[in-house]
Amino acid sequence: xxxxxxxxxGHDEKRPFSxxxxxxxxxxxxxxxxISTAPTRFLEVPAIEGGVSxxxxxxxxxxxxxxxxxxxxxxxxxxxxDRPTLFGGEGGTATARFxxxxxxxxxxxxxxTAAIVDLHGMQDEENAAYFRRSxxxxxxxxxxxxxxxxxxxxxxxxxxxxPLRSMLSYQPFIGGASPLFADYIVFGALQWARVASPYxxxxxxxxxxxWFDRCLDLHGGLGRKVEAAA
Amino acid sequence: xxxxxxxxxGHDEKRPFSxxxxxxxxxxxxxxxxISTAPTRFLEVPAIEGGVSxxxxxxxxxxxxxxxxxxxxxxxxxxxxDRPTLFGGEGGTATARFxxxxxxxxxxxxxxTAAIVDLHGMQDEENAAYFRRSxxxxxxxxxxxxxxxxxxxxxxxxxxxxPLRSMLSYQPFIGGASPLFADYIVFGALQWARVASPYxxxxxxxxxxxWFDRCLDLHGGLGRKVEAAA
Numbered sequence: 001x002x003x004x005x006x007x008x009x010g011h012d013e014k015r016p017f018s019x020x021x022x023x024x025x026x027x028x029x030x031x032x033x034x035i036s037t038a039p040t041r042f043l044e045v046p047a048i049e050g051g052v053s054x055x056x057x058x059x060x061x062x063x064x065x066x067x068x069x070x071x072x073x074x075x076x077x078x079x080x081x082d083r084p085t086l087f088g089g090e091g092g093t094a095t096a097r098f099x100x101x102x103x104x105x106x107x108x109x110x111x112x113t114a115a116i117v118d119l120h121g122m123q124d125e126e127n128a129a130y131f132r133r134s135x136x137x138x139x140x141x142x143x144x145x146x147x148x149x150x151x152x153x154x155x156x157x158x159x160x161x162x163p164l165r166s167m168l169s170y171q172p173f174i175g176g177a178s179p180l181f182a183d184y185i186v187f188g189a190l191q192w193a194r195v196a197s198p199y200x201x202x203x204x205x206x207x208x209x210x211w212f213d214r215c216l217d218l219h220g221g222l223g224r225k226v227e228a229a230a
Numbered sequence: 231x232x233x234x235x236x237x238x239x240g241h242d243e244k245r246p247f248s249x250x251x252x253x254x255x256x257x258x259x260x261x262x263x264x265i266s267t268a269p270t271r272f273l274e275v276p277a278i279e280g281g282v283s284x285x286x287x288x289x290x291x292x293x294x295x296x297x298x299x300x301x302x303x304x305x306x307x308x309x310x311x312d313r314p315t316l317f318g319g320e321g322g323t324a325t326a327r328f329x330x331x332x333x334x335x336x337x338x339x340x341x342x343t344a345a346i347v348d349l350h351g352m353q354d355e356e357n358a359a360y361f362r363r364s365x366x367x368x369x370x371x372x373x374x375x376x377x378x379x380x381x382x383x384x385x386x387x388x389x390x391x392x393p394l395r396s397m398l399s400y401q402p403f404i405g406g407a408s409p410l411f412a413d414y415i416v417f418g419a420l421q422w423a424r425v426a427s428p429y430x431x432x433x434x435x436x437x438x439x440x441w442f443d444r445c446l447d448l449h450g451g452l453g454r455k456v457e458a459a460a
Binding site: 091092096100102104106163164171174175176177180 | 315317318319320321322323324325326327328329330331332334335336392393394396397400401403404405406407410412
């Protein structure tokens with residue numbers, strides 16, 4: 001049976017960009033599950049499946065609807081225990097939550113800063129207006145004033161990745177010898193930046209960039225099927 | 231059989247302070263293993279077991295000697311698989327490495343800054359001289375000039391704990407419903423500060439402080455048996 005993934009897009013349906021949807025897409029691919037995607041714009045999210053969620057990803061698996069990427073990963077491991085694990089046991093499930101909070105609080109704010117004008121530019125007219133209105137309200141400033149901070153913040157952002165960088169001297173993936181959902185959590189954040197913005201977050205000789213490249217290669221190069229923003 | 235833990239102390243043998251030794255002590259207690267401790271001063275470390283390590287913890291379990299806290303935890307889970315797991319499976323083992331790097335790079339530098347003069351004060355005369363010499367060489371400044379930065383850094387330190395703080399809104403321990411070695415990794419860093427210095431790292435209403443209190447209660451209150459520095 002095919003699982004339906006509601007995936008956030010802008011005016012180009014072929015360029016899904018949401019970090020959280022990428023986490024779900026990678027999790028589904030990791031499990032080897034067949035999926036179809038329903039390209040969804042910001043303003044269409046509240047109508048998904050009769051209004052089950054204010055955010056994406058949302059998946060429908062038969063009669064089962066699951067929202068929020070972490071919950072989707074948990075659901076997939078529970079519903080499909082015979083397929084490759086996303087967490088590698090109870091310990092991995094628990095500690096993935098720490099990594100999720102780290103990524104959300106360390107990587108997401110800077111990617112938002114760096115890519116916010118590009119993200120606006122990816123939307124169709126109606127969604128661009130919504131994006132500008134909602135984000136400018138959240139930040140209390142114009143998108144153009146948010147992005148103005150990105151150059152000044154770049155060095156600190158790269159330094160903040162040091163735990164990931166240091167870990168990569170021990171093992172090739174956060175999940176160890178092979179990737180787990182913990183990798184997809186962090187991958188999603190950097191893939192969001194890659195798809196939305198040409199701004200260079202990582203130096204090419206950074207081991208974090210090498211790990212990200214390995215993630216782009218996974219599952220038949222799923223992440224690479226969407227070209228980097230130019 | 232009793233496992234011997236070489237545990238770092240200063241002039242008072244009853245006040246082990248090393249973060250890494252605390253990780254090992256908590257791991258041994260988690261496994262319910264009988265231990266004896268060999269109180270060891272900085273200058274005695276190179277002579278342990280004929281010179282197997284430049285650092286503590288070191289454990290001897292029969293003929294087996296294991297060095298470095300993370301390796302000790304791995305060894306204990308492998309050698310004593312029927313006792314409570316320290317990692318909760320392969321995923322937990324891998325992701326604990328990320329948490330170890332995060333703790334080492336986020337918490338340790340600030341605790342060093344905050345407690346370095348107090349750590350010096352805990353040593354006997356010979357070890358205090360060694361500590362001052364080696365640390366002042368590492369920092370390129372006097373211990374008293376290192377600690378001078380702690381007030382200015384406190385707000386940033388507390389903010390840097392936000393991933394942990396945020397995670398605690400999902401679950402009571404890094405390990406989930408109950409603690410794993412990942413908890414002891416971070417606990418060790420804060421226990422090092424607690425034993426060495428009266429300087430208040432956390433506000434008492436911080437959920438991180440509440441989690442730390444829960445860790446102090448574990449294993450018969452093992453961490454609490456050493457009183458906080460006053």
